[in-house]
Amino acid sequence: xxxxxxxxxxxxxxxxxxxxxxxxxxxxxxxxxxxxxxxxxxxxxxxxxxxxxxxxxxxxxxxxxxxxxxxxxxxxxxxxxxxxxxxxxxxxxxxxxxxxxxxxxxxxxxxxxxxxxxxxxxxxxxxxxxxxxxxxxxxxxxxxxxxxxxxxxxxxxxxxxxxxxxxxxxxxxxxxxxxxxxxxxxxxxxxxxxxxxxxxxxxxxxxxxxxxxxxxxxxxxxxxxxxxxxxxxxxxxxxxxxxxxxxxxxxxxxxxxxxxxxxxxxxxxxxxxxxxxxxxxxxxxxxxxxxxxxx
Amino acid sequence: xxxxxxxxxxxxxxxxxxxxxxxxxxxxxxxxxxxxxxxxxxxxxxxxxxxxxxxxxxxxxxxxxxxxxxxxxxxxxxxxxxxxxxxxxxxxxxxxxxxxxxxxxxxxxxxxxxxxxxxxxxxxxxxxxxxxxxxxxxxxxxxxxxxxxxxxxxxxxxxxxxxxxxxxxxxxxxxxxxxxxxxxxxxxxxxxxxxxxxxxxxxxxxxxxxxxxxxxxxxxxxxxxxxxxxxxxxxxxxxxxxxxxxxxxxxxxxxxxxxxxxxxxxxxxxxxxx
Amino acid sequence: xxxxxxxxxxxxxxxxxxxxxxxxxxxxxxxxxxxxxxxxxxxxxxxxxxxxxxxxxxxxxxxxxxxxxxxxxxxxxxxxxxxxxxxxxxxxxxxxxxxxxxxxxxxxxxxxxxxxxxxxxxxxxxxxxxxxxxxxxxxxxxxxxxxxxxxxxxxxxxxxxxxxxxxxxxxxxxxxxxxxxxxxxxxxxxxxxxxxxxxxxxxxxxxxxxxxxxxxxxxxxxxxxxxxxxxxxxxxxxxxxxxxxxxxxxxxxxxxxxxxxxxxxxxxxxxxxxxxxxxxxxx
Numbered sequence: 001x002x003x004x005x006x007x008x009x010x011x012x013x014x015x016x017x018x019x020x021x022x023x024x025x026x027x028x029x030x031x032x033x034x035x036x037x038x039x040x041x042x043x044x045x046x047x048x049x050x051x052x053x054x055x056x057x058x059x060x061x062x063x064x065x066x067x068x069x070x071x072x073x074x075x076x077x078x079x080x081x082x083x084x085x086x087x088x089x090x091x092x093x094x095x096x097x098x099x100x101x102x103x104x105x106x107x108x109x110x111x112x113x114x115x116x117x118x119x120x121x122x123x124x125x126x127x128x129x130x131x132x133x134x135x136x137x138x139x140x141x142x143x144x145x146x147x148x149x150x151x152x153x154x155x156x157x158x159x160x161x162x163x164x165x166x167x168x169x170x171x172x173x174x175x176x177x178x179x180x181x182x183x184x185x186x187x188x189x190x191x192x193x194x195x196x197x198x199x200x201x202x203x204x205x206x207x208x209x210x211x212x213x214x215x216x217x218x219x220x221x222x223x224x225x226x227x228x229x230x231x232x233x234x235x236x237x238x239x240x241x242x243x244x245x246x247x248x249x250x251x252x253x254x255x256x257x258x259x260x261x262x263x264x265x266x267x268x269x270x271x272x273x274x275x276x277x278x279x280x281x282x283x284x285x286x287x288x289x290x291x292x293x294x295x
Numbered sequence: 296x297x298x299x300x301x302x303x304x305x306x307x308x309x310x311x312x313x314x315x316x317x318x319x320x321x322x323x324x325x326x327x328x329x330x331x332x333x334x335x336x337x338x339x340x341x342x343x344x345x346x347x348x349x350x351x352x353x354x355x356x357x358x359x360x361x362x363x364x365x366x367x368x369x370x371x372x373x374x375x376x377x378x379x380x381x382x383x384x385x386x387x388x389x390x391x392x393x394x395x396x397x398x399x400x401x402x403x404x405x406x407x408x409x410x411x412x413x414x415x416x417x418x419x420x421x422x423x424x425x426x427x428x429x430x431x432x433x434x435x436x437x438x439x440x441x442x443x444x445x446x447x448x449x450x451x452x453x454x455x456x457x458x459x460x461x462x463x464x465x466x467x468x469x470x471x472x473x474x475x476x477x478x479x480x481x482x483x484x485x486x487x488x489x490x491x492x493x494x495x496x497x498x499x500x501x502x503x504x505x506x507x508x509x510x511x512x513x514x515x516x517x518x519x520x521x522x523x524x525x526x527x528x529x530x531x532x533x534x535x536x537x538x539x540x541x542x543x544x545x546x547x548x549x550x551x552x553x554x555x556x557x558x559x560x561x562x563x564x565x566x567x568x569x
Numbered sequence: 570x571x572x573x574x575x576x577x578x579x580x581x582x583x584x585x586x587x588x589x590x591x592x593x594x595x596x597x598x599x600x601x602x603x604x605x606x607x608x609x610x611x612x613x614x615x616x617x618x619x620x621x622x623x624x625x626x627x628x629x630x631x632x633x634x635x636x637x638x639x640x641x642x643x644x645x646x647x648x649x650x651x652x653x654x655x656x657x658x659x660x661x662x663x664x665x666x667x668x669x670x671x672x673x674x675x676x677x678x679x680x681x682x683x684x685x686x687x688x689x690x691x692x693x694x695x696x697x698x699x700x701x702x703x704x705x706x707x708x709x710x711x712x713x714x715x716x717x718x719x720x721x722x723x724x725x726x727x728x729x730x731x732x733x734x735x736x737x738x739x740x741x742x743x744x745x746x747x748x749x750x751x752x753x754x755x756x757x758x759x760x761x762x763x764x765x766x767x768x769x770x771x772x773x774x775x776x777x778x779x780x781x782x783x784x785x786x787x788x789x790x791x792x793x794x795x796x797x798x799x800x801x802x803x804x805x806x807x808x809x810x811x812x813x814x815x816x817x818x819x820x821x822x823x824x825x826x827x828x829x830x831x832x833x834x835x836x837x838x839x840x841x842x843x844x845x846x847x848x849x850x851x852x
Contacts, residue, residue: 010377010743017745018660024652025661028719029670031712032677035688042691097586105580106587116840118590123766123836124597125773127802128825131809132600135818162593169590195576216679223681225776226802230810250683250776257687257780262695274687278680285679289672349739354662381741391732394755394851407742407750464851475736482741 036278043275046071046268055272059238061252063266064259071269073276075238079153079246080222083232086157086242087164087221092214094161095168099213102169103176104198115173122166129159130230138231145243151233153246159227168217171292175209176202208291215288219281225250249273297324300486300516301346306360308341308350315341317540319360323486323533328508328517330527330548333537334568339520342537343488346518347383348376364486381408384479385488389495390471392463392478397455398431400463400474401442404482410437428456441481448514449477450507469500473507480515487511489519493526505530524564528552536560601829605822613823618799620786624816628824630790634703634783634798635831637791639772641707642714646768649711650718651760657719658726659748671723678716685713686777694781704794706782710771717770721763725756730852755852762843769835773828775802801828 047055050071058072098118102111137158138150179202187197203210233245234255247255253270260266301323308316316338323329331339341350348369350356361368369379381404392400431439442459446452451473455466463474472492479487489508493501508517508530521527527534528548535545536555544551544560555561562568612627619626661667689709699705729752737747775783783803791798801824808821 014743014745017748021652021656021660024649025656025670028649028653028715029673032673032715034692035677035680035685035712038688038691039684094586094589097583098590101580101583101587105583114587114591116844117594118587119840120833120836121590121594123769123773123832124594125775125802125825125828125832127773127775127805127809128597128601128829131805131821131825132597134809135604135822136600162597165590165593193572193576195579196572219679223679223683225681225683226806229776230806250681253683253687254776254779257690271687271691274684278684281679281681282676285676286672289675347739349735352735352738377741377743379741380739385739387732387736387739389732391730391736393733393736393751403737403742403750404740407737407740407746462851478736479740 039271039275039278042268043272046265046272049265050269050272055269061236061247063256063269069266071265073249073252073273075236076247076249076252076273077276078239079228079232080248080250082153082239082242082246083157083160083224083228083248084218084221086154087160088214088217090158090161091164091168091217091221095165095213095217096172096210098165098169099172099176100198102173104194104202115170118166118169121162124163126163126224126226127230129163130227133159133227133231141243147243149233151231151245152243153232153239154242156228156232156246157242159231160221160224163224163227164217164220167220168213171213171216171288172206172210175206175213175292178209179205208294212288212291215284215291219284219288222284223250223277223281225254229254249277253277297327299323300325300364302363303342303346304361304363306342306345306362307358308338308345309357310341310353311355315540316345319542321535321542321545323516323518325516326512326514327532328512328519328530329533329535330531331518331520331535331537332522332524332527333543333563335522337537338540339535339537340490343385343490343518343520345370346486346488347380347385348374349385351376381482382484383486383488384482384484385490386472386475386479386492388491390468390475392466392471392474395463396460397463397466397474398442398459401445401478401481402438404478405438405441408482410441428459431459445477445481448480448511449473450503450510451477467500469496469503472496472500472504476504476507476511480511484515486516486518489517491520491522494522501526524566536563538563598829601822601826605819605824605826608816608819608823609826614827617790628799628801628804628820628827631799631801631804631824632827633790634800635772635802635828637703637798638707638710638778638800639768641703642710642771643764643768645707645711646714646718647764650715650764651722653715654719654722654726654760655748655753657723659744659752674716674719678720681776682713682774683776685709686780688712689777689781700795701780701782701784701797702795703782703791703798706778706798706800707794709777709781710774713774713777714764714767714771717767718760718764721767722756722760725759725763726752728759729755733852758842758846762839762846765839765842766836769832769839772835773802773832775806778803779806801831 055071055073057074058070059074060070060072061076062070102114106114133155137155141150141155142148183201183205184197187201228248229251232248232251234247234251235245236247239246253273257270260270299322303319303321306316306319307314319342331342333339344350345358346362350358358370360370362370393403432443434440443452446455451470454470463471466474493504505526511517519530531548533546534548534551536543536551538559544555544557551560552564555564614627614632615629616627618628618630657667657670686709689705693699693705693708694701733751734747737751778800782797783800784797785799785804785807805821805824805828808817808824
């Protein structure tokens with residue numbers, strides 16, 4: 001039973017798969033890390049050349065201007081925030097309600113059929129939502145508020161809310177379902193009604209998961225590109241109301257990247273915006289992750 | 296005089312720094328059933344698992360000492376652990392059939408040794424073409440032979456002969472455990488280790504397995520860890536009593552149960568603790 | 570009594586929300602169908618794109634482009650993703666490595682798709698000089714899909730009970746034999762169902778492919794990996810926003826309809842498969 005020559009073959013047939021899998025994992029890590037590195041390296045240059053104050057607080061974004069290019073992304077950030085705010089205002093209560101229904105009220109059969117249906121909403125490509133916004137929602141908004149067209153932050157927010165609904169719903173539902181059965185039993189045994197149990201026992205217990213759901217929803221809405229590109233109006237002027245056209249950060253990148261020359265400051269500044277987006281979403285996801293997995 | 300199958304010398308086992316087995320010297324005799332008894336945590340399972348180097352995959356387990364089997368120390372670095380495990384088989388506490396058919400479960404041990412169905416059989420197997428039972432019984436194919444033989448030895452053949460291709464999970468708990476035994480003996484080990492094999496089974500299944508083990512004794516050396524004193528008394532030829540990590544007493548079953556030399560042993564076998 | 574009324578009202582609100590959700594899904598499908606069904610016929614699906622007179626042409630190149638993308642992304646992201654997952658669960662002993670990996674991967678899943686597009690542009694199109702091409706787009710979308718596939722595969726692998734591994738090793742199987750004969754076969758179905766949903770989403774993405782190779786003005790079908798290509802989402806986008814023909818909107822809707830059918834079929838298929846697989850699983 002000691003090592004011999006045919007043991008060498010056996011040894012190889014063990015270490016070969018091992019090395020193969022390790023190499024695959026290493027490749028994956030390298031790829032994923034390099035996303036950040038590329039963004040960082042290219043974007044940092046822009047920060048250096050433009051200056052952080054001008055970049056973040058300047059309200060004028062006009063990099064293609066011949067004489068005096070300006071690099072302030074404040075109106076872009078504001079655009080992103082405005083869309084996100086209204087979207088969450090709609091989708092958080094909506095998503096939470098659905099989650100409560102699924103986790104606490106719905107009979108098992110209904111729950112089993114409804115959950116996948118809500119999940120399917122996430123499979124709607126955002127370009128499709130954008131198209132429907134152009135065709136149907138924008139005219140409605142225009143008519144409702146007496147505008148020339150309905151391409152503004154408000155219209156976009158409604159569609160983004162739909163896009164983010166599945167995320168908020170499923171994370172909330174997970175959080176509520178994982179509140180242990182004993183909790184509810186105890187509350188009901190004390191004579192509390194079902195609603196009171198949900199309101200005072202289950203929801204507080206699921207609090208961190210619910211907050212995580214909102215954060216993940218935020219990450220989702222800030223990162224939405226196609227809907228805002230098609231429906232938000234794409235005006236770079238500083239918005240003053242939700243009915244103004246806006247150009248969030250994501251749309252800016254998508255519009256301008258095709259016309260920009262590699263290596264120019266304009267190119268680098270788009271990467272800088274990408275870096276800002278990456279950082280925001282990464283932090284939001286990271287915190288949400290901690291909340292979900294804290295025990 | 297009974298022949299020695301395994302000689303354990305000065306065995307020590309630690310988990311995460313805590314010592315679970317202390318200076319154990321023990322002899323396992325060939326073609327005998329040796330029972331290891333003692334309270335939970337007394338070290339009996341640790342001893343069992345060091346006999347087939349399963350402690351290798353337990354995180355943070357450290358083993359020291361010598362275990363002599365077929366003239367070699369199996370705890371040495373040079374030991375071919377895979378070949379060892381083909382000679383020393385193990386059945387676990389809860390039945391663990393693989394998510395495969397009954398036939399494929401038994402055949403697994405042979406397949407990993409490289410004994411495979413002839414190419415045609417494997418090819419047809421991909422399309423779920425299953426040979427019927429009569430053909431299998433008459434077949435000279437090494438895998439078919441081994442499967443039939445093991446199932447017969449494990450007293451399971453009659454119960455499963457008509458459903459060899461069904462999932463092993465459709466069997467009852469007791470049948471699954473006998474399947475695991477059949478699976479273990481299909482590779483023709485010399486030693487069979489069983490770690491509380493009946494603790495999750497009903498009395499009837501337990502009885503069937505105990506009868507099975509007594510019949511297997513003539514072809515295999517059996518070491519069984521058990522919590523059940525009566526089982527140990529019924530089944531075994533030799534008994535080792537473990538207490539707080541030490542082998543307190545070892546000897547022929549009859550003597551240990553009627554006239555143990557240690558007072559603690561006496562208390563345990565009478566059921567005063569454990 | 571007051572409490573009961575309150576409860577009833579609240580529960581009604583919740584129930585309505587849920588069914589409103591379904592309603593929205595149906596509404597989307599309905600509106601899309603109304604806007605686009607009129608242009609769908611065999612010509613639409615099977616002919617090449619006629620730029621000047623779009624009524625004479627069809628979206629076949631876009632359909633083909635999306636299919637090519639789908640195949641490429643599946644091949645790359647599954648091999649990298651499942652391989653990484655196997656390493657993490659079966660070979661890696663270091664707990665810290667594993668936690669860092671899982672944290673990074675979960676968070677990368679939340680990064681906006683346009684950022685992946687930027688990355689694809691910088692790395693594949695420029696740095697590796699692949700140019701705007703099918704290959705660059707496949708690689709970009711694969712990286713975007715990787716975190717999902719890894720997560721689904723790790724989950725599937727971890728759900729295989731430890732006792733299978735123990736029993737296999739005790740029978741004298743090697744580590745690799747255990748992985749290839751017992752663990753992977755048990756985990757693959759779960760990994761596939763999770764992965765297919767991710768691939769369906771990747772097929773619907775526009776932003777990442779806008780700048781790495783998707784185009785609108787192609788006269789021939791892509792013949793190599795280095796060609797530009799057309800794709801359904803991008804095609805929809807351009808028709809909806811930048812085309813001057815009066816028919817553009819209905820053609821956009823028609824294209825969108827084909828796209829959503831494709832992604833829905835895949836997602837629905839995966840969900841149904843997942844349902845049956847869970848029912849059938851016997852451990």
